[in-house]
Amino acid sequence: MSEWLVWIVVIAIIIIAVALILIYNALITGRNIINNSWAQIDVQLKRRTDLIPNLIESVKGYMRHERGVLTDVTKARTSLMNAKTIKAKSDASNFLTDALKSLFAVAENYPKLEASKNFLMLQEELSGTESKIAYARQFYNDSVMSFNIMLQAFPSSLVARAFGFEKRDYFQIEETERAPVKVKF
Amino acid sequence: MANVYSRIASNRNKSLVLFSLFFLFILALGYVFGYVTGLGYFLVAIAFMIAIAMALASYYYSDKIVISMSHARPLRRDEFPYLFHIIEGLSIAAGIPPPKAYIIDDTAPNAFATGRNPKNAVICVTTGLLQKMNRTELEGVIAHELSHIKNYDMRLMTMTVVLVGVIALLSDIMLRSFLWGGRGEDRGSGKFAIIMIVIGLALAVLSPIIATLIKLSISRKREFLADADAALLTRYPEGLASALEKLGKDKEPLEVANKATEHLYIVNPLKNYKGWLNNLFSTHPPIAERVKALRE
Numbered sequence: 001m002s003e004w005l006v007w008i009v010v011i012a013i014i015i016i017a018v019a020l021i022l023i024y025n026a027l028i029t030g031r032n033i034i035n036n037s038w039a040q041i042d043v044q045l046k047r048r049t050d051l052i053p054n055l056i057e058s059v060k061g062y063m064r065h066e067r068g069v070l071t072d073v074t075k076a077r078t079s080l081m082n083a084k085t086i087k088a089k090s091d092a093s094n095f096l097t098d099a100l101k102s103l104f105a106v107a108e109n110y111p112k113l114e115a116s117k118n119f120l121m122l123q124e125e126l127s128g129t130e131s132k133i134a135y136a137r138q139f140y141n142d143s144v145m146s147f148n149i150m151l152q153a154f155p156s157s158l159v160a161r162a163f164g165f166e167k168r169d170y171f172q173i174e175e176t177e178r179a180p181v182k183v184k185f
Numbered sequence: 186m187a188n189v190y191s192r193i194a195s196n197r198n199k200s201l202v203l204f205s206l207f208f209l210f211i212l213a214l215g216y217v218f219g220y221v222t223g224l225g226y227f228l229v230a231i232a233f234m235i236a237i238a239m240a241l242a243s244y245y246y247s248d249k250i251v252i253s254m255s256h257a258r259p260l261r262r263d264e265f266p267y268l269f270h271i272i273e274g275l276s277i278a279a280g281i282p283p284p285k286a287y288i289i290d291d292t293a294p295n296a297f298a299t300g301r302n303p304k305n306a307v308i309c310v311t312t313g314l315l316q317k318m319n320r321t322e323l324e325g326v327i328a329h330e331l332s333h334i335k336n337y338d339m340r341l342m343t344m345t346v347v348l349v350g351v352i353a354l355l356s357d358i359m360l361r362s363f364l365w366g367g368r369g370e371d372r373g374s375g376k377f378a379i380i381m382i383v384i385g386l387a388l389a390v391l392s393p394i395i396a397t398l399i400k401l402s403i404s405r406k407r408e409f410l411a412d413a414d415a416a417l418l419t420r421y422p423e424g425l426a427s428a429l430e431k432l433g434k435d436k437e438p439l440e441v442a443n444k445a446t447e448h449l450y451i452v453n454p455l456k457n458y459k460g461w462l463n464n465l466f467s468t469h470p471p472i473a474e475r476v477k478a479l480r481e
Binding site for chain 2: 033135138
């Protein structure tokens with residue numbers, strides 16, 4: 001009778017140990033995925049700022065008289081590169097997005113520019129990069145959600161608390177960004 | 186109320202249940218056949234090994250085999266840059282490396298994805314798809330294919346095919362052993378033996394069909410799962426729903442597709458609808474049902 005008991009206890013301990021290892025590794029993986037996906041957002045943001053000089057070059061020749069719009073874009077890019085805090089970065093990023101919108105709106109008055117292959121390629125690249133920024137943020141939020149679920153669900157919540165895993169925050173936008181977009185011509 | 190997350194969970198669970206049922210089915214078959222032929226579990230082991238050997242080859246070279254069978258060529262970045270951006274963007278959202286892109290020159294709109302894991306994956310579209318879909322529809326289709334890759338569906342279906350192969354082999358061996366008479370005396374007499382023999386014969390005839398039905402049911406669940414995951418990726422289920430509607434209306438069959446590659450495509454490329462029986466025997470769920478599920 002007691003031999004049965006010993007076997008049961010041994011097997012139970014093995015199962016619990018394996019479960020512990022699997023849960024702990026899943027939590028570690030979840031945390032690393034979150035850190036990675038946060039960094040990937042910056043990769044896309046940098047790609048966007050890198051595309052700007054090419055865009056200015058291709059547009060300059062056609063839009064000689066549109067000084068205002070071009071300098072706006074250049075100024076926005078510079079302030080983005082100099083921004084240090086997260087708030088400054090996000091403000092500068094919004095400024096850049098607005099300036100780009102105005103640039104492309106004005107470009108519609110220049111049919112030769114619109115037809116130039118270079119310009120079209122750059123427009124597509126920028127638009128693709130903007131989408132990738134959005135997708136990167138979406139993936140970041142999805143990874144945060146999966147991780148936070150693991151922190152709260154039973155039994156992984158026990159392991160999480162024991163090893164000090166903490167809840168992560170979603171990617172937040174400023175309240176002003178929630179207002180509907182106005183396009184100025 | 187069903188939402189995308191619950192739908193994803195339910196489809197995953199259903200395919201897991203079906204797969205386990207499959208396994209139990211094989212164990213039961215192995216017992217009956219083993220008893221009747223007198224070979225025991227040795228029989229099951231042999232059948233497994235043969236089936237796995239056959240499957241491994243197709244598994245490891247699946248991407249190259251399908252690409253060459255379908256006469257697909259690699260996509261150049263300057264050819265359709267927006268397609269590259271869609272694939273790369275959605276791969277970021279899915280958390281997988283972007284698969285290699287291929288294209289088939291055919292006016293029939295369709296797409297497929299294959300590969301044993303996300304690192305060795307390929308995605309292929311037809312020129313017809315690029316012409317006939319707008320941007321959100323194309324994104325829906327690509328998201329569906331990427332979800333197949335992300336969910337390791339190729340690996341799951343390969344394992345399922347192995348199991349079907351095992352069952353087919355077992356039934357075959359079982360039937361042959363009857364034809365050769367042979368170990369009749371060893372089977373023993375008495376009610377149990379006779380019942381087992383009858384069951385064994387019935388199973389030998391029916392099990393390949395049952396196995397195929399289970400395999401197709403698993404395939405259909407994974408298609409629903411890919412639809413739901415695609416809706417989650419794009420956060421816009423209407424894109425894929427609209428694309429599926431367009432694909433359903435298009436009657437043109439895809440020339441390079443055949444019975445072997447049929448299951449990989451987003452909609453049945455052979456366009457050989459046969460009526461109600463088709464639903465049981467088809468690798469894809471009916472398009473009307475898929476659209477309905479997406480629009481909920």
